Amino acid sequence: MSLLVLEQGILTTFQDLGRNGFRRFGINPGGAMDSHAVRLINILLGNEENEAALEIHFPAPVFEFEQDTLFALGGADFSAHLDEVRVENWRVIEAKKGSRLSFKQKISGARCYLAVRGGFQTEKWLGSASANLKVGFGKNLQKGDRIFLKESQTNGKSYADVFARVRISSDLIPRYSHFPTVRIIPGAEFGKLTAVSVENLLKKSFKISHLSDRMGFRLEGEPLYLIDETEMVSSAVSFGTIQLLPDGQMVILMADHQTSGGYPRIAHVIEVDLPLVAQLSPNDKLYFEMISEEEAEELLLMRERDLKFLKWAVRLWQKS
DSSP, X not given: XXXXXXXXXXXXXXXXXXXXXXXXXXXXXXXXXXXXXXXXXXXXXXXXXXXXXXXXXXXXXXEEESSOEEEEEEEXXXXXXXXXXXXXXXXXXXXXXXXXXXXXXXXXXXXXXXXETTOBOOOOBTTBOOOBTTTTBSOOOOTTOEEEBSSOSSTTSOOHHHHHTOOOOGGGSOOOOSXXXXXXXXXXTGGGBOHHHHHXXXXXXXXXXXXXXXXXXXEESSOOOBSSOXXXXXXXXXXXXXXXXXXXXXXXXXXXXXXXXXXXXXXXXXXXXXXXXXXXXXTOEXXXXXXXXXXXXXXXXXXXXXXXXXXXXXXHHHHO
16 A cells, blocks of 8 residues: 655655644744645545645656555646556546556646545644655655555545546646746835836846745846835745845745745735746746735635535535
8 A cells, every 4th residue: 555666756745735823933834835736636536635745846756556546646747657658637547556657758847746545644743744854854755665545545446437527627727837927916015116126026027046945936137126225123924925135136935935034025926826936947937917915815715716616526526
């Protein structure tokens, strides 16, 4: 009842939706960079949304299924092959015992997610299985590691035909791109930007720097400036907060961000567009588009509504 790592990837860790409720102690939530992808494939498999998935980077590992397994892939497209057959993201796939899953080519995105029906057996810290390598919790999977599954994949019943009928609406799948337009709302210090800086923020493109990681994506582009250069008291920040650094460049805080910071918070990436940022790689570019908080909330409500519809559909198909 396990998944065997035949070849090691560059970075493969367990990630769920993070460990919330501990920021007051200086512990960040962490979790999947593209949490929407994790939610989607877990819902598709009939799992709880917070089940841990494997966050995979390219070059990716090779896995061998040591039992019949139902699984799904989401996020980046790494040209996944089950044995020698190309398999798609956003679908439930049945792997037979002895089948091998490999990833041949990075086509789009930076992080692919693998979830199995019923979930993986994982250790938890503060209620989350999400690896945080900087504090020593979790690990980068190595060649020869065995990942155990929580339960029998079929429980004496075949679900393959049931799940084969389930499709995710294209409206729910993020439109990943190497050059997306990312919607933002004003941050607490947005009003301190000079008029020229505001114009540059919204009209110029910015490149993802090589100095980027799960804590933050540094951007390279036209420098931005404040009207008054004043020191700030450290204030709360979150996933998607855009801070202005002393050199005029920006950083977008990502999943492993610090809980507070002293740099100006000039904007925030709206929640529904966080997956677009999470799937960017160094040298990719992005534009920013400013929208209102009301628009951002409406977009999030629409997405959550569509996710509920998907859950209901999966439950109905399971019962059919």
